[in-house]
Amino acid sequence: MQQAVRIAPSILSADFARLGEEVRAVDEAGADWIHIDVMDGHFVPNITIGPDIVRALRPHSDLPFDVHLMISPADAYLAAFAEAGSDILTVHAEAGAHLHRTVQHIKALGKKAGVALNPGTPAQAVQPLLGELDLVLVMTVNPGFGGQSFIAGQIDKIKELRARIDASGRAIDLEVDGGINNRHAAQAIAAGADVLVAGSATFSGGDYGDNIAALRGAPRAAASGG
Numbered sequence: 001m002q003q004a005v006r007i008a009p010s011i012l013s014a015d016f017a018r019l020g021e022e023v024r025a026v027d028e029a030g031a032d033w034i035h036i037d038v039m040d041g042h043f044v045p046n047i048t049i050g051p052d053i054v055r056a057l058r059p060h061s062d063l064p065f066d067v068h069l070m071i072s073p074a075d076a077y078l079a080a081f082a083e084a085g086s087d088i089l090t091v092h093a094e095a096g097a098h099l100h101r102t103v104q105h106i107k108a109l110g111k112k113a114g115v116a117l118n119p120g121t122p123a124q125a126v127q128p129l130l131g132e133l134d135l136v137l138v139m140t141v142n143p144g145f146g147g148q149s150f151i152a153g154q155i156d157k158i159k160e161l162r163a164r165i166d167a168s169g170r171a172i173d174l175e176v177d178g179g180i181n182n183r184h185a186a187q188a189i190a191a192g193a194d195v196l197v198a199g200s201a202t203f204s205g206g207d208y209g210d211n212i213a214a215l216r217g218a219p220r221a222a223a224s225g226g
Contacts, residue, residue, distance in 0.1 A: 001033030006032035013199030029208035043072035044144035051084040058085035139180030150179030162192025
């Protein structure tokens with residue numbers, strides 16, 4: 001059975017000068033996970049953070065650290081991110097030649113394993129791994145930068161993955177990341193997503209608690225015309 005939607009604020013949109021405070025703030029505001037985007041300037045055209053920052057943030061929240069590795073190769077860094085306090089390690093299907101081996105490595109480290117799919121990668125790419133995955137992440141923007149616009153064509157992929165996950169009979173989280181606002185949150189949830197990554201929609205203006213509550217209530221708001 002699909003779980004209630006969870007909100008994972010992406011700290012890519014937080015104030016980097018006060019990351020610890022920002023993590024505590026979204027924790028207290030009702031976030032379910034903390035989403036941490038790791039970029040290497042190679043697999044994606046940006047550079048963000050490494051294991052030392054994950055380690056430094058770990059004392060600021062007991063929420064699951066959802067670490068999205070937009071790096072290639074990823075295998076050499078998995079142990080460092082695991083030891084730093086990650087709970088979920090998600091790698092890209094496109095980032096290496098031996099995806100199954102990478103997933104096995106993550107599981108051997110005692111962490112939950114996720115696979116992310118870029119907009120141009122079909123849902124069927126994760127089918128051979130559904131027996132071992134804990135999470136599938138659908139990118140609704142091309143990875144590398146925050147603040148991009150939601151690619152509406154990915155809704156059909158979310159629906160297809162929801163059906164594949166349900167058919168597997170396993171408790172696999174279906175996460176959506178990229179351009180999420182209240183309207184797109186409603187679309188993603190209706191298509192079957194149960195975890196929403198929200199950067200700008202969480203951290204931009206106003207109260208973080210209000211922002212998170214609005215994302216969680218997006219389907220009701222959409223249905224009522226709000």
